[in-house]
Amino acid sequence: MTSSLHLRGIRPMGGATADLLVRDGRIAAIGAQVAAPPGVESIDGGGALLLPGLVEAHTHLDKNLIGMGWYRNDVGPRLIDKIDNERRQKKLLGIDPARQSGRQVALSLAKGSTHIRSHVDVDADMGLAGIEGVMATRERFRDSCDIQIVAFPQSGILVHRGARELMEQAMRLGADAVGGLDPCAIDRDPKGHLDVVFGLAERFGKGVDIHLHEPGEMGGFSMELIIERARALGMGGKVVISHAFCLGMDDRDYVARLVELLAEAKVAIMTHGAPYRPVPSVAQLARAGVVVCCGSDGIRDTWGPYGNADMLERAMILGLRNNFRRDDEVELALEVVTGGGAKAMGLARYGIGVGDDADLVLVDAEAPAEAVAARPPRRLVVKRGRVVVTDGVPSVTAP
Ligand SMILES: [Zn+2]
Numbered sequence: 001m002t003s004s005l006h007l008r009g010i011r012p013m014g015g016a017t018a019d020l021l022v023r024d025g026r027i028a029a030i031g032a033q034v035a036a037p038p039g040v041e042s043i044d045g046g047g048a049l050l051l052p053g054l055v056e057a058h059t060h061l062d063k064n065l066i067g068m069g070w071y072r073n074d075v076g077p078r079l080i081d082k083i084d085n086e087r088r089q090k091k092l093l094g095i096d097p098a099r100q101s102g103r104q105v106a107l108s109l110a111k112g113s114t115h116i117r118s119h120v121d122v123d124a125d126m127g128l129a130g131i132e133g134v135m136a137t138r139e140r141f142r143d144s145c146d147i148q149i150v151a152f153p154q155s156g157i158l159v160h161r162g163a164r165e166l167m168e169q170a171m172r173l174g175a176d177a178v179g180g181l182d183p184c185a186i187d188r189d190p191k192g193h194l195d196v197v198f199g200l201a202e203r204f205g206k207g208v209d210i211h212l213h214e215p216g217e218m219g220g221f222s223m224e225l226i227i228e229r230a231r232a233l234g235m236g237g238k239v240v241i242s243h244a245f246c247l248g249m250d251d252r253d254y255v256a257r258l259v260e261l262l263a264e265a266k267v268a269i270m271t272h273g274a275p276y277r278p279v280p281s282v283a284q285l286a287r288a289g290v291v292v293c294c295g296s297d298g299i300r301d302t303w304g305p306y307g308n309a310d311m312l313e314r315a316m317i318l319g320l321r322n323n324f325r326r327d328d329e330v331e332l333a334l335e336v337v338t339g340g341g342a343k344a345m346g347l348a349r350y351g352i353g354v355g356d357d358a359d360l361v362l363v364d365a366e367a368p369a370e371a372v373a374a375r376p377p378r379r380l381v382v383k384r385g386r387v388v389v390t391d392g393v394p395s396v397t398a399p
Contacts, residue, residue, distance in 0.1 A: 003022070004040055004041075005358065005386070006021050006040050007042075009043055010362065011049055012352045013051065014365070014366065014368050017032075018032060019033060019035075022385035024385070025384035026349065026355060029354060030212070030354060043380065045380075048363060048364050049362070049364070049368070050361070050362075051338065051361045052351055052361070054112045054115075054341075055116075055135060055340075055342055056115065056116040056311055056341070057294060057295045057337075057341035058242050058293070059118050059119070059298070059309070060120070060121075061101035061105065061118040061147075062097035062100065062102050063302070065100070065300050067103055067398075068095070077227065079185070079186075079213065081115060083154060085164040086154070087125050087155065090126065095163070095266070096133065097130040097133025098132055099133075103153050105147070105398075106141075107309045107398075109144055109394045109396070112389070114144075114383050115147075115342070116147045116148070117150060119177075119209070120150065120151065121154040121288055122151050123153070124132055124160060124166070131165075131170050131173055131175060134382075135173070142398050143386060143396075144394065145388075146347075148177065148345055150209045151167050152179035153167055153180065156181060156186045156187045157181075157187055158196075159188070163219060167200060171200050175206070176207070177207040178206055178207070179197075180197040180209075181210070181211045182212060182222070188224055190222055192224065206238075207238035207239060207346065208235065208238065209270075212242065212243055212244050212245070214246060215249065215277075216249045217254070220246045220255075223258055223261075226241060235270075239265075239266075239268070240270055240293070241269055241365065242269075242270040242295075245277045245278055247259070247280035256284075262285070263289045270293050272314060273317040273321035275321060282318060282322045282333065284312075286335075292344075294315070294340065294341065295311075295341075296309050312334075313375050315330075316372050325367075329353075331368050358382055359383055360381070361380070362381075363378060
């Protein structure tokens, strides 16, 4: 469903005051004075800052605990502790992927995200229930937010019974990308893991988005293998490596070489500015021309209590983690949660230009960097020309 709309007195990216006209869901005109055609609703922006819709490029919609009461976390320290605990808690607590993903999307929308990429667990316990639940949410919010689903083998592929077949079924059901997870550290067979992941991507003609938590040289080795596959299959622009903590390792010469390889192969990096691990340098990646996107990762779940799905806040965390202080640096963090996400997710017609989809956010801020630093309430969120959030309240309710 698309719509026509007129916004007057807005400042795109903090620039000069302008008017903007939306026709059939796309930006038809922007300028100092664009008149509202008869019959088209006109909204006064009051000089507010206009941003493109925020892009949540990495989260886990299927397993948050929003609205389920406080979860007391006493989980062990290892990655595998968290993975095993979560599989248990899903049953014990009754984490319904459809209900929980709906709640998180409503929250994201209220915070101005108009696009979401969600990894969704595929394992022997859940089967495809997570994928089906998030698909139901995607349908529910169809006119408010675009959702991409990554089939995510959270418990591994080779070490987890039936995971390979389930991943294939998830792709057949309509997942948008093939996920993966620590080819060395979890599956202990990088070649076998990547054979499955890229094999599915090739067969179904979809992109790849791999969680890579592996540190240092082990992570670098996995990264090289992923880059080799991306090149060999001509998948430039369709592969994302999420977290990539190895790019935060001390061997800066090796990191520089990996960054070069990423740029050449057009493989994107997702970083969410983890405060607890070495992280990729956003500025280094951007300088090299590597697409960088960002996401909340899991919020309010059995892994950790934090997160509110606000991508402006996430840009601030990225800024803090990367020591961004100057306006141009903070603007780079903002670019990561907008244009960078759009590129990584392969979104066509994203931006605030004539012809782009009218996915827009209006906030009270003087400058883009202030929007990141102050995270003002989202006055208005527009999806394909329709107002979907007014004063922070979405028009579609959460289940
Ligand atoms: Zn994740």
